[in-house]
Amino acid sequence: xxxxxxxxxxxxxxxxxxxxxxxxxxxxxxxxxxxxxxxxxxxxxxxxxxxxxxxxxxxxxxxxxxxxxxxxxxxxxxxxxxxxxxxxxxxxxxxxxxxxxxxxxxxxxxxxxxxxxxxxxxxxxxxxxxxxxxxxxxxxxxxxxxxxxxxxxxxxxxxxxxxxxxxxxxxxxxxxxxxxxxxxxxxxxxxxxxxxxxxxxxxxxxxxxxxxxxxxxxxxxxxxxxxxxxxxxxxxxxxxxxxxxxxxxxxxxxxxxxxxxxxxxxxxxxxxxxxxxxxxxxxxxxxxxxxxxxxxxxxxxxxxxxxxxxxxxxxxxxxxxxxxxxxxxxxxxxxxxxx
Amino acid sequence: xxxxxxxxxxxxxxxxxxxxxxxxxxxxxxxxxxxxxxxxxxxxxxxxxxxxxxxxxxxxxxxxxxxxxxxxxxxxxxxxxxxxxxxxxxxxxxxxxxxxxxxxxxxxxxxxxxxxxxxxxxxxxxxxxxxxxxxxxxxxxxxxxxxxxxxxxxxxxxxxxxxxxxxxxxxxxxxxxxxxxxxxxxxxxxxxxxxxxxxxxxxxxx
Numbered sequence: 364x365x366x367x368x369x370x371x372x373x374x375x376x377x378x379x380x381x382x383x384x385x386x387x388x389x390x391x392x393x394x395x396x397x398x399x400x401x402x403x404x405x406x407x408x409x410x411x412x413x414x415x416x417x418x419x420x421x422x423x424x425x426x427x428x429x430x431x432x433x434x435x436x437x438x439x440x441x442x443x444x445x446x447x448x449x450x451x452x453x454x455x456x457x458x459x460x461x462x463x464x465x466x467x468x469x470x471x472x473x474x475x476x477x478x479x480x481x482x483x484x485x486x487x488x489x490x491x492x493x494x495x496x497x498x499x500x501x502x503x504x505x506x507x508x509x510x511x512x513x514x515x516x517x518x519x520x521x522x523x524x525x526x527x528x529x530x531x532x533x534x535x536x537x538x539x540x541x542x543x544x545x546x547x548x549x550x551x552x553x554x555x556x557x558x559x560x561x562x563x564x565x566x567x568x569x570x571x572x573x574x575x576x577x578x579x580x581x582x583x584x585x586x587x588x589x590x591x592x593x594x595x596x597x598x599x600x601x602x603x604x605x606x607x608x609x610x611x612x613x614x615x616x617x618x619x620x621x622x623x624x625x626x627x628x629x630x631x632x633x634x635x636x637x638x639x640x641x642x643x644x645x646x647x648x649x650x651x652x653x654x655x656x657x658x659x660x661x662x663x664x665x666x667x668x669x670x671x672x673x674x675x676x677x678x679x680x681x682x683x684x685x686x687x688x689x690x691x692x693x694x695x696x697x698x699x700x701x702x
Numbered sequence: 703x704x705x706x707x708x709x710x711x712x713x714x715x716x717x718x719x720x721x722x723x724x725x726x727x728x729x730x731x732x733x734x735x736x737x738x739x740x741x742x743x744x745x746x747x748x749x750x751x752x753x754x755x756x757x758x759x760x761x762x763x764x765x766x767x768x769x770x771x772x773x774x775x776x777x778x779x780x781x782x783x784x785x786x787x788x789x790x791x792x793x794x795x796x797x798x799x800x801x802x803x804x805x806x807x808x809x810x811x812x813x814x815x816x817x818x819x820x821x822x823x824x825x826x827x828x829x830x831x832x833x834x835x836x837x838x839x840x841x842x843x844x845x846x847x848x849x850x851x852x853x854x855x856x857x858x859x860x861x862x863x864x865x866x867x868x869x870x871x872x873x874x875x876x877x878x879x880x881x882x883x884x885x886x887x888x889x890x891x892x893x894x895x896x897x898x899x900x901x902x903x904x905x906x907x908x
Binding site: 388443445449452495592595 | 767
């Protein structure tokens with residue numbers, strides 16, 4: 364009995380630990396609902412740079428746009444234009460990027476606008492697997508030749524003609540990120556614009572660095588799973604509590620002397636004892652009470668009869684009877700008499 | 703309730719709770735995407751630094767990963783050089799994917815009337831871009847040429863020397879010297895080469 368008690372106490376401690384652990388997970392997963400932890404993100408850093416160098420006629424040296432952007436247009440021989448576009452992703456992507464360059468001469472006269480395409484490059488395409496798109500290139504604008512065409516146009520359409528030369532770099536990328544399970548696309552345009560004026564003021568796209576993030580789609584399915592897991596832990600906690608209650612109840616049950624004696628008798632004389640439902644009608648019997656159960660056993664053995672047993676008052680009184688013809692041998696076991 | 707039934711109930715409840723916990727833990731480990739780890743910053747930043755110029759009549763302009771320069775070399779033996787470095791301040795290792803130098807072998811100086819041979823600027827001018835220092839991390843050695851595939855790991859730099867030299871006369875043939883005299887314009891009695899040169903070194907992620 365002592366061993367059973369120790370086992371039960373150990374079980375209670377174990378169950379309390381399990382309740383603690385399960386409660387922690389119940390609260391943890393319940394609080395995860397609605398927090399969108401399934402959202403993945405990718406950070407993107409985009410930068411673009413543009414510059415040009417002007418080579419003047421009869422001059423040995425380039426002049427960089429850093430030093431000034433105003434020139435006598437008739438003295439410009441060549442403009443070498445440089446662009447760089449780089450995109451860095453925080454996790455690997457796959458896809459492609461491309462660029463092409465278009466040059467236009469735009470003339471305006473009498474409120475009308477005429478746009479002539481003077482240059483178009485082939486589309487250059489590249490594939491990317493990794494984290495970085497880095498695109499660098501340069502191209503020459505042979506301004507001497509272009510301005511010659513403009514001057515011809517101006518001669519035809521009058522002195523009020525204005526215009527500008529514009530070269531535009533068109534860049535596109537289309538990539539897929541496994542991190543956020545999403546395609547990303549972007550396009551950029553870089554331009555250099557040279558007004559066709561005697562003193563021209565060249566403008567280019569300004570350098571820029573943009574940092575941004577992109578995210579995976581919200582996953583609401585996980586919310587349902589969090590709830591299911593929380594309910595599972597809650598179910599486990601309820602069962603653990605029930606178990607503790609049962610164990611405590613069992614531990615709380617104390618065996619009385621009456622219980623003990625009864626249990627012993629039932630165990631020892633199990634083969635001879637017949638448990639009956641109700642006390643038989645002994646009105647027509649001559650009743651002989653015996654002092655000890657052993658005497659009843661002797662009687663049963665001598666008469667070769669079973670001992671009938673009925674607990675007339677639960678946990679308090681039991682009656683053992685051997686019936687033979689009109690005689691009843693009776694032994695009473697009661698809590699009062701034992702104590 | 704007798705003890706046998708009681709024990710059966712306790713055992714059954716234990717079994718049910720064990721199953722519930724097992725299902726919960728399997729669901730946790732197999733189903734959920736764990737919260738994503740901290741997102742790393744991403745930055746690509748590879749560039750030439752401003753040069754340190756050694757003599758010569760010149761102009762050097764650096765634009766990110768391109769260098770344009772004009773140089774005048776007056777006479778044979780003249781040399782112009784400058785030192786710069788290519789830096790990687792980004793978060794990714796890089797490798798040289800494209801290296802373009804002005805092609806001096808396509809720019810004609812003149813054709814010999816005697817031999818009919820055509821000479822180009824590269825016959826008179828040498829143009830080299832080399833590493834000026836060892837870098838063990840990037841496995842580059844001093845005096846070696848920049849080559850496609852060269853490494854430039856993050857937070858490192860490779861020091862570079864660019865040299866343009868007017869070849870010594872004793873390295874030119876008489877025919878070459880004759881063509882030089884016939885075709886190159888004299889400035890103050892010098893046979894001057896005014897050169898527009900550029901270097902483009904494009905790196906990609908390693």
